[in-house]
Amino acid sequence: MRITAIASLAALLLSTDLSAASAAGETTFWLDQVDLKAIKQRRGVPLANLAVGGGKLIMDGKTYERGIGTRSISELVLDLHGEATRFSAVVGLDDSANDRKREGTVRFEVWVDDKQAADTGILKVGDAPKTFDVNLTGARTITLLLDDGGDTSNGDLANWANARIELASATSRRPTPYVARPAPMPKIASTTSSKPAIHGPLVYGATPGRPFLYRIPATGAGTLRFAADSLPAGLRLDPATGIITGQLAKEGTTDLQLKVTNAEGSATRPFRIVAGQHKLALTPPMGWNSWNVWGTAVDDAKVRAAADWLVRSGLASYGYNHIVIDDAWTSGRDDKGELKPNEKFPDMKALADYIHSKGLKFGIYSSPGPKTCGDFQGSYQHEAQDAATFARWGVDFLKYDWCSYDDVAQDRSLAELKKPYRIMGNALAAQNRDIVFNLCQYGYGDVWKWGGEVGGHMWRTTGDLLDMWANLDSVGFRQAGRERYVSPGRWNDTDMLVVGPVGWGPDLHPTRLTPDEQVLHITLWAMQAAPLFIGADLSKLDPFTIALLTNDEVLDVNLDVLAKAGGRVWSKDRTEIWSRPLADGTIAVALFNRGLDSHRIEARWSDLGLKGTQPVRNLWERRDLGNFDGGYAIEVPSHGAVMLKIGQAK
Incomplete structure (x- = not known):
């Protein structure tokens, strides 16, 4: 779902005094006094003392004068300087979320010094607000997290009402936005070699x-x-x-x-x-998609340039072989009902031929609804006709985005969720061309359980991924437990990558993820056997990003022919370990630190089903670490990951 911040809200934010502080002598710090720029939010902007829609903070019919209105996924981390004693708030969905669709679902969490201190569980529209009362004595940091309830941000209009931090004394230092300590660049081995x-x-x-x-x-x-x-x-x-x-x-x-x-x-x-029949996408597809970089500003020249740079940058030499046009390419239909590309794409067949001439696959985008998410022409009631058009143009990959199908679906029952994808899946299968089918419907109805039966080869399991830590952390780690539904030709899609220059077009910026967060990002996707689609300006990738995307030992894990996705085998607070069995008899193991501080994490053989002495290799460094008995431990940086291969290959 693509939701643009309303200009009036932005103006209201700018007019708010973000630097307000408690008056001298007070022992209460109200959350609405914080610099709102410190709140990282996936969609739109947070508001002080107002709900996201601009109205008053109202929950269960009660109005609250103070607090923060926000939308999932959002995160605020404050440095308490060890001088706070208590945090309290009333939290829940704003009454304005009780709209026609009633699809808001959220989860509020409070973390204190990397330990969870409070959790509402999932709240839905109509649920009563919850009260938090958290002891902060001696605490250094507090993290206030609003998660999306495991689906999307749609309808997630939520409030931290009456939210305040009590201080030890009137002279105590006020909480301030947390600033992470500088971290060294992660060690990633260069993949450059003159040897074939x-x-x-x-x-x-x-x-x-x-x-x-x-x-x-x-x-x-x-x-x-x-x-x-x-x-x-x-x-x-x-x-x-x-x-x-x-x-x-x-x-x-x-x-x-x-x-x-x-x-x-x-x-x-x-x-x-x-x-054979039904043998497509036996490994997770890889390539480039236009959305995260160009958004609706995509055009023919940008797509051709992406194909050129996929080859020139060396990415195609590591298996990135799809070029996919996302939303914003259609312009209605002609008098025969045929889809028409808009003026930005003068000849779609010629564009496909250009991409194919480089040995690359050509992908395109549509929606089962009347309109796409960007309000362009969808495929509703023209599915067979559009599938034939795609095949005639030379399309190899279709991303099919739910978008406006809510406007024509009777409800979100399982039958209605499957219906449009089964129709298009059958239409694609009837063409004399192999077309990989990417279901994009954000995980509704646990799509990972049935996506394959409607003709899908990969399916989005979450809402959109943006280059924001809380967003990455939420959508990435919620995949634990879904690995058992992965098999050749059936892949959980955790969304496109957010490394390199991104921006959702036309104005780009370097990814806001730190280098360690980017390593965690690619590690987690590889452990999950997730499709890897770059969403960046390929002409401006720096050496770090190239090295991140072309480590063949990490990519070999992602593409492993055993096709057994990894899952969580151990966790404690904000640290966890995932493992993934590989076809050569070894195990890929990832140590993840989701916390604010570095942590020493030990992979114990007993948790991994191993015994005795085992060889360990660091995949990002492409370096053998030696033989270890019983386990292996290492310091993992904040928001970072270490990726290992353990065991003797057959």
């Missing part, structure tokens, strides 16, 4: 009789030459480009060796081609 190497998935599936396109991801200095032994019938390899094309002649599995050669030598990699 092949990267990317070890398996690829396609349907016999349909166009086949695969670019061998390979690196190395100078001119590369490609070869493959025993390609299945119907396929051919261009030895100069490494692009495999043609049509598979029949069903079956072919195991072969890919080879790349340059002046410094050669490298091989095993590769399996699976020809």
Whole structure:
């Protein structure tokens, strides 16, 4: 869902005195006195002493004169300087959330020095507000978190009413926005090498009789030459480009060796081609999507540039092979009902051909509703016609966004949630072209349990991800427990990546995630076997971001052919450990620190199902750490991650 901040609210925020402080001699610090810029909020802006819509703070019919109106996901972290004694507040959904859709669901949490001190659980429209009363004696920090209840921010108009912090004395230092201590850059090994190497998935599936396109991801200095032994019938390899094309002649599995050669030598990699029905996306799809960078400002030139830079930056050489146009490309229909691209896309077939000429896949976007989220033409009641149009243009990937389908759906029953995706899934399957189907409906109805049965290959499991820590933390870690629904061709999509220059167009900014948060981001997505779609200006990626996106040992975990997604095996306060079994018999293990301070985290073999002495390798550093008996411990930075591979490969 894309919700733009209302200009009047922004003006109201600017007119608010953000630097107000308690009068001398008072022992109460009201939350509405905080600098509102310190509140990080996914959508819109928070307001002092007003609800998000601009009205009074009202919950369960009662009006509150003081407090903060906010929308999920939002977070405020305050430095208490050890001089606070108590926090209290009345929290809940504002009465204005009781609208026609009644879809607001939120969860308030209070964390004190990285330990949870209070939690409302999930509150829905109509639930009575809750009261917090938290002891802060001796505490250094307090984190006030409003989560989205596990779905989206829609309708999440919530209040921290009568929120205040009591101080030890009238001379106590007032709380101030928390400022994280400077942290060293995380250690990420460079992936640059002049020697030849092949990267990317070890398996690829396609349907016999349909166009086949695969670019061998390979690196190395100078001119590369490609070869493959025993390609299945119907396929051919261009030895100069490494692009495999043609049509598979029949069903079956072919195991072969890919080879790349340059002046410094050669490298091989095993590769399996699976020809059959329903064999698409056997590993999580990877590529680039226009939304997080350009939003509705996307156009033909920007998409062509993205294809150019995906190759030029070296990202295509590591398996990023999709170029996807998100919202804002349609312009209604012609007199035959055919979808029309708008003036920004003069020839969609020519654009697809350009992308295909580089060995890349072409993706596009639509909605099952009458309109897309950006208010452009959707596919409602034209599903078969649009699927045929997409196939004729050469589309390889469709992102299908729920958006306005609420306006035509009877309700959000499971049958109604499945209906539009089954219709389009059947329409795509009827085309003589392989098209990966990405369901985008934010996890409604536990889509991870049924997305595959309606023809989906990947499905969004959350609301939108923005470059904000609380947002990343919430949507990323809520995936624990959903890993059992992942299998080849069925992937949980935790949304597009928010690294590099982003902005949702046209004005861009460097990601607001810290370097450690970015490492955690990619680590968590790789552990989950999540699709990896970059949402950045590829022409402006710095060396750190390139290294982050091209660590082949991390990518190999993401693309592991066993297709067993990782899950949480241990947690304490704001630290946790995830593990993921790999096809070679080893285990990928990630140590996560979600807290404000660095923490020493120990991966114990007993928690991982291991015994005895085990070899440990740091994947981000691409370095063997040695053999360890019983476990391995390391200091993990705030909002950071360490990614390990443990065990002896078969």
